[in-house]
Amino acid sequence: MSLTQSTPFQLNQWWADAVIYQIYPRSFSDADSNGVGDLQGVRRQLPYLEQLGVDAIWLSPFYLSPQADAGYDVADYRVVDPLFGDMNDFDGMLADAHSMGIRVIVDLVPNHTSDNHEWFREALTAAPGSEARERYMFRDGSGENGELPPNNWQSIFGGDAWTQVDDDQWYLHLFDTRQPDLNWENPEVREEMESVLRFWLDRGVDGFRIDVAHGLIKADGLPDWDTKSSMVEGSGNTKAPPYFDQDEVHEIYRSWNKVLSAYDGDRMLVAEAWVEPAERLFRYVRPDEMQQAFNFGFLLAGWDAARMASSVEESLEEAGKVRAPATWVLSNHDTVRHSTRYGLLDPTTFPKGISAANEQPDEDLGLARGRAAALTMLALPGSAYIYQGDELGLPEHTTLDASVRQDPAFLRTNGEEIGRDGCRVPIPWTADAPGYGFSAGAPDSVSPWLPQPDSFARYAADQQVGVEGSTHDLYRKALSVRAERKLGQGTLTWTNVHAPSDGVLSYRNGGLTVLVNTGTDAVELPQGAGVVLVSQPDAISNGSLQPNGAVWLV
Numbered sequence: 001m002s003l004t005q006s007t008p009f010q011l012n013q014w015w016a017d018a019v020i021y022q023i024y025p026r027s028f029s030d031a032d033s034n035g036v037g038d039l040q041g042v043r044r045q046l047p048y049l050e051q052l053g054v055d056a057i058w059l060s061p062f063y064l065s066p067q068a069d070a071g072y073d074v075a076d077y078r079v080v081d082p083l084f085g086d087m088n089d090f091d092g093m094l095a096d097a098h099s100m101g102i103r104v105i106v107d108l109v110p111n112h113t114s115d116n117h118e119w120f121r122e123a124l125t126a127a128p129g130s131e132a133r134e135r136y137m138f139r140d141g142s143g144e145n146g147e148l149p150p151n152n153w154q155s156i157f158g159g160d161a162w163t164q165v166d167d168d169q170w171y172l173h174l175f176d177t178r179q180p181d182l183n184w185e186n187p188e189v190r191e192e193m194e195s196v197l198r199f200w201l202d203r204g205v206d207g208f209r210i211d212v213a214h215g216l217i218k219a220d221g222l223p224d225w226d227t228k229s230s231m232v233e234g235s236g237n238t239k240a241p242p243y244f245d246q247d248e249v250h251e252i253y254r255s256w257n258k259v260l261s262a263y264d265g266d267r268m269l270v271a272e273a274w275v276e277p278a279e280r281l282f283r284y285v286r287p288d289e290m291q292q293a294f295n296f297g298f299l300l301a302g303w304d305a306a307r308m309a310s311s312v313e314e315s316l317e318e319a320g321k322v323r324a325p326a327t328w329v330l331s332n333h334d335t336v337r338h339s340t341r342y343g344l345l346d347p348t349t350f351p352k353g354i355s356a357a358n359e360q361p362d363e364d365l366g367l368a369r370g371r372a373a374a375l376t377m378l379a380l381p382g383s384a385y386i387y388q389g390d391e392l393g394l395p396e397h398t399t400l401d402a403s404v405r406q407d408p409a410f411l412r413t414n415g416e417e418i419g420r421d422g423c424r425v426p427i428p429w430t431a432d433a434p435g436y437g438f439s440a441g442a443p444d445s446v447s448p449w450l451p452q453p454d455s456f457a458r459y460a461a462d463q464q465v466g467v468e469g470s471t472h473d474l475y476r477k478a479l480s481v482r483a484e485r486k487l488g489q490g491t492l493t494w495t496n497v498h499a500p501s502d503g504v505l506s507y508r509n510g511g512l513t514v515l516v517n518t519g520t521d522a523v524e525l526p527q528g529a530g531v532v533l534v535s536q537p538d539a540i541s542n543g544s545l546q547p548n549g550a551v552w553l554v
C-alpha cells in the first residue's frame with residue numbers, strides 16, 4: 001500500500017470535490033398531490049438541500065416517457081413528462097437551485113430510447129434495411145427461417161435481448177422490450193444526441209449523468225456471449241461482454257467533451273459504467289473524455305475494512321494516472337440501500353432486491369454501520385454522491401408486496417429477481433402526516449406510488465433536521481467539516497497503525513485522522529486525540545472506538 005494518495009488534480013473545477021445529491025424525482029417530493037414526486041416538489045425542497053450543504057443535485061429522468069422503466073425509457077429527450085410538470089417548472093427549479101449556489105445535473109439515456117420514441121415508431125412501419133431501421137439494431141433472425149433471435153444475448157432485466165417484429169426482423173434491447181438499443185455506428189444518432197446535450201446546456205444545466213455509458217457500442221458481428229450479465233454487481237470477470245466497454249465507445253465521449261467545452265462554467269459528464277477493473281473504468285475520465293465515473297468498486301466493497309481499503313487505494317492510484325478525481329458512492333436507485341445491506345449477516349453481499357421471503361436485515365446494526373460508512377466516504381479526496389434518503393439513514397423497504405412491484409427486472413424474471421423498488425420508496429418528510437408528508441395536502445384517497453413501511457416514521461426529516469445526534473445532523477456536520485477543511489481536495493495518507501485485515505480502516509486527510517471499525521474488537525483512540533465527529537453517540541466508550549463505528553479525530 002503506498003502511503004500517500006491524493007486526487008492529483010488542478011482542483012479549480014467545481015465538480016472535482018463536489019458533494020452531489022441524487023434525486024429520484026418520482027420519489028422525492030410530490031407538490032401536485034397525485035402520489036408521484038415532481039419538479040415543483042424538488043423546487044420546494046431546495047432549501048432543505050441548501051441547509052444540508054450539498055454542492056449539486058443530479059435528477060434521474062423526468063422526460064416524456066411511458067415509464068416502462070421509471071423514465072429510463074425516453075420518448076422525447078426535449079420534453080418534460082406531464083407526470084413531473086413542464087418546462088417552466090424545470091426552468092424555475094433550475095433558477096432557484098442556481099440562486100442558492102446548487103448546480104444541477106440531468107440524466108441522459110443514450111443507449112436506448114423508449115418504444116414510444118418517434119424514431120422507433122417510424123422504424124416499425126418502415127421496411128427492413130430502411131434508414132429508419134438503421135437508427136436501431138434491427139437484424140434478421142437465425143435458424144432456417146429466421147425464427148430464432150440473431151444471437152444468444154440475454155437482457156440485463158432477464159429474458160432474450162431480442163424481440164421480433166411483424167415482418168420477422170428482430171431488434172436488440174439490452175434492457176426491456178420497450179427500450180430498443182440505438183445504433184451508435186449511425187452518424188445521425190450521434191448528431192441527435194449531441195443536439196440533445198446542447199439543448200439542455202443551453203437551458204443552463206451544469207452536467208449530465210450518462211446512463212449505461214459503457215453500453216453504446218457493440219462488438220462487430222454481435223458475437224454470442226454465454227454468460228448472463230448484470231449491471232449492478234461485480235462480475236469478477238475482467239473480460240467485458242461484447243455489448244459493454246468496447247474501446248470504440250470512447251470516441252463518443254471525446255466528441256461530447258468538445259461539445260461541453262464550447263460552454264462556460266465547467267460543465268461536466270459523469271459515467272454510469274459498471275466496468276472492471278478500475279484501470280478500464282478510469283479510461284472514461286481521461287482528460288479529453290468525461291469528468292467523473294461512479295466508483296462502484298467502493299459501493300460493492302460492503303462493510304469490510306480490507307475491501308474498502310483496497311478499493312480506495314486502487315481507485316486513487318488509477319485516478320492519479322489519468323488526472324481525474326475519484327467519485328465515491330454508497331447507494332443509488334439501482335442498489336439495495338447500504339444501511340440495509342450492512343445489516344445482513346454477511347455485510348459484503350449484494351442482493352438484487354430483498355423481499356419478505358429473504359433474510360431480513362438487522363435495522364439498527366445496518367444504520368450504525370451506514371452512518372459510519374458515511375464518515376468513511378465523506379472524508380475521502382474526490383467527489384461524493386449521496387442518494388436521497390441516505391442523509392436520513394433510510395433503509396430499503398424489504399417487505400414490499402409482489403403486487404405493487406414495478407421494476408421491469410422483477411416483471412421479466414417472474415419475480416426471481418426481486419428488483420429495485422425497495423430503494424425507490426417515497427421519502428418520509430413528516431412523521432405524523434399521511435404518506436409521511438410525501439404528497440403535501442393530498443386527500444386521503446391519494447397514497448404514494450409505492451407504499452412506505454411503518455418504520456419510515458422514525459426516519460422522517462422533521463424528526464431529524466436540527467436534532468443533535470440524528471443521521472441528518474451527522475451528514476450536515478460532516479459536509480460542513482468537509483468543506484471547511486477542503487477534504488475533497490486533500491491528500492490521503494494511510495496511517496498503517498491498524499491493519500485493514502483486522503477490520504480497521506485508518507487514514508489521514510486535511511488534518512483529520514479517520515478511524516473506522518468494521519471488526520469485532522474495540523480500537524483504542526490515539527492519546528490526546530480530540531473528537532471532531534463520531535458516527536453514533538455510543539460509538540466511543542472507554543477511550544475506544546467500538547465495532548461498527550467511525551470517528552474523525554484531530
Ligand code: GLC
Binds near residue numbers: 109231272
Ligand atoms: C441504468 C439506470 C437504471 C436503468 C438502466 C436502463 O442502469 O440507472 O435505472 O434501468 O440504466 O436504462
